[in-house]
Amino acid sequence: MNALLTTLPEWQALRAHWHLMRGSTLKQFFVDEPQRGERLAVEGAGLYLDYSKNLVTDETLRLLFGLARARGVEQRRDAMFRGDRINETEKRAVLHVALRAPRNAYIEVDGRNVVPDVHEVLDRMAAFSDRVRSGEWKGHSGKPIRNVISIGIGGSDLGPVMAYEALRDYSRRDMTFRFVSNVDPADFVEATRDLDAEETLFIICSKTFTTLETLTNAHAARDWCLQKLGGDAKAIAKHFVAVSTNRKEVEKFGIDTENMFGFWDWVGGRYSMDSAIGLSTMIAIGPDAFRDMLAGFHAMDLHFKDTTAERNLPMLMGLLSVWYNDFFGAQTVAVLPYAQYLKRFPAYLQQLTMESNGKHVTLAGKRVDYDTGPIYWGEPGTNGQHSFYQLIHQGTRLIPCDFIGFCQSLNPLGDQHDLLMANVFAQSEALAFGKTLEQVRAEGTPAWLAPHRVCEGNRPSNTILCERLTPYSLGTLVALYEHSVFVQGAIWNIDSFDQWGVELGKQLAAKVIPQLRDTNAKLDHDSSTNALIRRYRKWASQRA
Ligand code: F6P
Numbered sequence: 109m110n111a112l113l114t115t116l117p118e119w120q121a122l123r124a125h126w127h128l129m130r131g132s133t134l135k136q137f138f139v140d141e142p143q144r145g146e147r148l149a150v151e152g153a154g155l156y157l158d159y160s161k162n163l164v165t166d167e168t169l170r171l172l173f174g175l176a177r178a179r180g181v182e183q184r185r186d187a188m189f190r191g192d193r194i195n196e197t198e199k200r201a202v203l204h205v206a207l208r209a210p211r212n213a214y215i216e217v218d219g220r221n222v223v224p225d226v227h228e229v230l231d232r233m234a235a236f237s238d239r240v241r242s243g244e245w246k247g248h249s250g251k252p253i254r255n256v257i258s259i260g261i262g263g264s265d266l267g268p269v270m271a272y273e274a275l276r277d278y279s280r281r282d283m284t285f286r287f288v289s290n291v292d293p294a295d296f297v298e299a300t301r302d303l304d305a306e307e308t309l310f311i312i313c314s315k316t317f318t319t320l321e322t323l324t325n326a327h328a329a330r331d332w333c334l335q336k337l338g339g340d341a342k343a344i345a346k347h348f349v350a351v352s353t354n355r356k357e358v359e360k361f362g363i364d365t366e367n368m369f370g371f372w373d374w375v376g377g378r379y380s381m382d383s384a385i386g387l388s389t390m391i392a393i394g395p396d397a398f399r400d401m402l403a404g405f406h407a408m409d410l411h412f413k414d415t416t417a418e419r420n421l422p423m424l425m426g427l428l429s430v431w432y433n434d435f436f437g438a439q440t441v442a443v444l445p446y447a448q449y450l451k452r453f454p455a456y457l458q459q460l461t462m463e464s465n466g467k468h469v470t471l472a473g474k475r476v477d478y479d480t481g482p483i484y485w486g487e488p489g490t491n492g493q494h495s496f497y498q499l500i501h502q503g504t505r506l507i508p509c510d511f512i513g514f515c516q517s518l519n520p521l522g523d524q525h526d527l528l529m530a531n532v533f534a535q536s537e538a539l540a541f542g543k544t545l546e547q548v549r550a551e552g553t554p555a556w557l558a559p560h561r562v563c564e565g566n567r568p569s570n571t572i573l574c575e576r577l578t579p580y581s582l583g584t585l586v587a588l589y590e591h592s593v594f595v596q597g598a599i600w601n602i603d604s605f606d607q608w609g610v611e612l613g614k615q616l617a618a619k620v621i622p623q624l625r626d627t628n629a630k631l632d633h634d635s636s637t638n639a640l641i642r643r644y645r646k647w648a649s650q651r652a
Contacts, residue, residue, distance in 0.1 A: 113601060114477055118175040125171055126435040133566050134161055134540045152421045153407035153584040156573040161540040162428055162508075163436070163568050172427040173417050181598040182417070188594065189413055191217045195376070195605035196471050202605050203372075204379035204590065208405040208583070217374055225372070229384050230402075233369055234395035236349070240309065241280060241391060248343035253309045255284040257299055258388040259329060260313030261321045262459060264351075265289040267381025267586075268313070270456035271389040271401070274449045274582050277518045279392040287388075288329075291321040296328050305336030305347070312350045313385050315377050317357035320614070326361065351384040376605050378459045379590060382583070397579045404583025412591040422588055425570060426595025428508070432568065433482045433596075438506045443486035445512040446532045449577055453512075454486035457589055464593045466609065467602040480600045486510075490531045501539060501563050509569040511536055512585070516576040532571065539567035624648075 113119055138144050138160075148160035164172075176182070187194050191201045206215045206222050213223045239245040243252035258268050269287045272279065279285065286299040300308070310329045314322045330344060337343040341362075349367040350358040353375075358368050369384035381389070382405055390398040408422070417423045432438035441461075443454045465481030486492070489511070500507045513532040517525035542565020548558045572588075574581045597604030620641065623629045627645045631638040 112474075112477070113179075113599070116175070116178055118171065118178040122168075122171045122175060122431075122435060125167060129163075129165060129168065132163065132165070134163065134568070135542075135565060137165070138541075150419045150421060150424065152411040152415060152419070153404070153587075154574060154581060155408075155421060155584055155588060157421050157424065158571040158573070159424055159428065161536055161569050161571070162431075163566070164428070164431065168431065169418070169427075172431060175430075175599065176417060176423065176427060176595070179599050179601065181423070181595055184598045185413065185591075185594065189215075189409075191215055191222075191374070195603060197603050197606045197608070198373075200605070201374040202376065202379075203374040204376065204382070205406075205409045207371075207375065207380075207382045208402040208409065208587075210406065217372075222372065222374075229369055229371065230399075233384055233387055233390050234398075236369075237387070237390045237395050237398075241283075241394065245309075246346065247306045247308070248337050248340065248346045249306045251304075251306045254282070254307040255286070255303045256309050256311065256388055256391055257286045257288055257303075257329070258311045258313055259288045259322055259325045260351075260385070261289040261319060262463075263377025263380050264313035264315060264319075264322065264385055266378075266452070266456045266459050268386060268388045270450075270452040271381055271386060271582065272392055273452045274447075274577065275389065275393050275397070275401075275579055276449060277577075278394075278397050278579060280394075283392070285388060285392050288325050289321065291324050293328070296325050296332075300329075300332055305333050308333070308347060310348050311387050312348065312352075312361070312363065313387075314351075315353050315371070315375075315380065315385075317350070317352040317354040317361070320617070323361070330362070349387070351387055377607075378463050381456075381586070393579060401579035401583040404578075404580035404585075405587045406583075407580075408584045408587035408591065412587070422591030423595055425510075425588065425592040426599070428568075428570070429482065429592065429596055430599050432506065432508045433480075434478050436506050437479075438482060438508055440483040440485060440505075440507055442492075442500065442507050442509045443484055443512070444489050444492060444509055444535075445486070446489040446528050447512065447514055447577055448488055449518070450512065451488050453488075453585075454484065456586075457484050457486075460589060461593050463607050463610075464604040465597050465600065465602065467597075467600070467604075470601045471603055472601075476600065476602070478600070480602055481596070489535070490528065493531065493535065497535070500567060501542075506567070509536070509539065509567070511569055511571045512574075513571070514574050514577045514581075518577060536569045536571050538563060539565065539569055541565045542567075 145160045149158045188202050189205055191203055193199050193201050195202050201217050206226055209223050211227050214221050215223055240253050245253055265287055272285050288295050288299045312326045333347050344362055345364050348363050350363045351369045352358050353371055353373055355365055359365055369387055371383040375383050382402055412422045443457055445453050461484040462481055467480050469475055511532050513529050542563035545558055545562050548561045553561055631641055
């Protein structure tokens with residue numbers, strides 16, 4: 109494991125292989141093997157992955173699996189499931205898989221089985237959710253709760269928002285769910301402006317309970333509540349609950365720890381949507397549906413843990429990502445869900461993938477000499493087709509795409525779902541096989557225009573199909589990406605579970621804040637930063 113990745117024979121074999129197959133085309137692959145589309149497809153935990161439209165041969169796959177073996181990916185995976193402290197820089201276990209383990213599972217951290225702790229919190233969340241959903245939990249003035257506002261940021265926000273949007277069809281339609289994350293006051297003000305405080309519950313989500321944005325918004329929420337509810341501090345107990353690992357800070361903020369739902373340092377923020385951080389999800393869809401979602405996560409965990417590499421979805425997706433990132437020099441991966449309900453899925457994945465694998469040193473602290481985490485981005489289809497797909501089809505960059513589609517609609521409306529899914533299949537086909545100059549000319553296109561209409565094809569993609577968007581299938585999908593990220597990080601030998609890179613900006617902001625408040629404070633930054641602060645002071649002081 110300490111051998112440098114690029115010096116490994118398996119890596120060099122891949123490099124040599126890449127040189128040899130660089131001119132290969134997807135078109136030719138399919139001509140050579142008409143059944144390729146059926147053979148290069150795998151199924152796991154209810155997801156069907158077609159990876160045939162990738163720039164790979166059997167030899168490529170053999171070499172990629174060889175690389176995974178040389179990097180000990182499976183051993184590393186087993187270490188994660190065992191509860192070893194694989195987050196080495198923070199000296200923590202990485203056990204989001206324990207959050208969805210069944211009651212009878214046994215997963216040990218420091219000699220303690222953590223599974224009963226997980227279920228104790230889940231049971232408390234369920235009891236609380238039921239009380240809120242049934243109207244038994246009353247606000248300070250005796251009214252039932254109709255509005256739930258989850259306040260958090262990063263992993264304490266993106267998962268809950270994404271899950272709420274994804275599972276809206278399963279949610280209580282007579283309740284309002286909103287999410288406040290940005291320290292920009294517009295976020296809080298817009299989220300609360302039309303709500304009745306007497307019917308509003310705030311869930312303050314923060315693993316550390318020290319995050320500037322979240323604490324600032326939580327204080328704004330408390331002030332808003334007190335002002336609307338006649339200033340009685342006792343109201344807080346009825347309108348605020350906390351989700352955190354930090355009991356002391358929760359107490360300090362003034363939330364009764366009876367109303368706190370805990371989790372543990374072995375749950376990374378970006379891996380926490382299935383912990384108590386998902387309390388808003390549970391209130392929205394109910395405890396049973398939440399447990400279905402956990403079952404989906406768990407099904408993918410078992411698939412990842414127990415399935416041979418060659419048929420293992422996260423393993424395949426992770427290795428394909430390494431293939432494009434490190435050998436083809438692809439900078440990004442586009443995630444294209446053909447489901448409006450998944451509109452926040454790409455944003456959620458951005459934190460999961462980029463906070464995890466955006467690292468420049470190995471576990472041993474050595475500068476890597478290969479590219480690590482690609483940039484993940486995307487939008488739901490078909491909307492993206494009418495904006496950025498042009499570049500994917502005809503631009504000069506290679507952008508591997510993940511298409512995600514569901515075979516049954518939650519909103520049957522004429523044949524609209526067929527129209528939606530026809531576009532999934534058409535897009536991946538167009539990207540792979542394109543349109544030649546001859547084909548364009550044969551359509552009668554004038555010679556001068558023909559080159560503009562050529563699509564070179566050979567643009568790779570995965571297609572992930574699922575029967576239906578349900579809490580269960582959402583769980584499988586998220587776990588698929590979690591584990592794909594894991595595979596990539598294991599190949600690159602980086603710590604996919606820390607996030608030191610976000611610290612510097614936080615420190616510098618803490619220094620700038622008082623300099624904005626006190627306009628006489630001496631500025632000792634670089635000349636650009638000093639000038640920007642001066643300009644801000646000048647224009648801010650002119651506000652009416
Ligand atoms: O700043 C990054 C980060 O630490 C994320 O990793 C985390 O998900 C987010 O901030 C929120 O942190 P917390 O849950 O502690 O408020």
